[in-house]
Amino acid sequence: QELVEELEYQRDGLEAYNRSMTDISDELKRGNAELVRKATRLRDEISRGEQSIRDMENYIGSLKRIKEGLEIALNNLPAEEVHYLAMPLFNMGIIPSVQNHLAAHGIQYVGDLVRLDEQYLLEIWGVGPATLEKIKTKLNENGAWFGMDVIRVDNRWYRRKQELTTD
Secondary structure (H helix, E strand, O other), X not given: OHHHHHHHHHHHHHHHHHHHHHHHHHHHHHHHHHHHHHHHHHHHHHHHXXXXXXXXXXXXXXXXXXXXXXXXXOOOOOEEXXXXXXXXXXXXXXXXXXXXXXXXXXXXXHHHHHOOOHHHHHOXXXXXXXXXXXXXXXXHHOOXXXXXXXXXXXXXXXXXXXXXXXX
């Protein structure tokens, strides 16, 4: 009888301990769910903040280009007009379907192309290595290249003149 009472006492103790562990487990699950919600909120806030920063950088870059364009237009900044860059893409002999894909990305003039890099163009649907080589050849034939630093003022394209320095 004494052994049975001892075992029942231990069983009651284990059941109480088990209930306590279940309560702790439930509390941990609630805490974990709350942490996941907070982490998701923080991740979203960071993502929005990063996008805001990118938007501001683009806006600042746009303002700098506008300022530089105005300086060129006022002849305060030495630049030379590059007439070839004002030509529409169809002058390059690019097939119409590729022209349409480029136009969907805001690329309508040769000047729009030269400000880009090759990898960006390859990511546009319809622009493959053969088209890219054709574009590069045509650009090179006309004294232009990818990554060329140009400014658009109305429908005219300018390239800054490099100042010669003597040491």
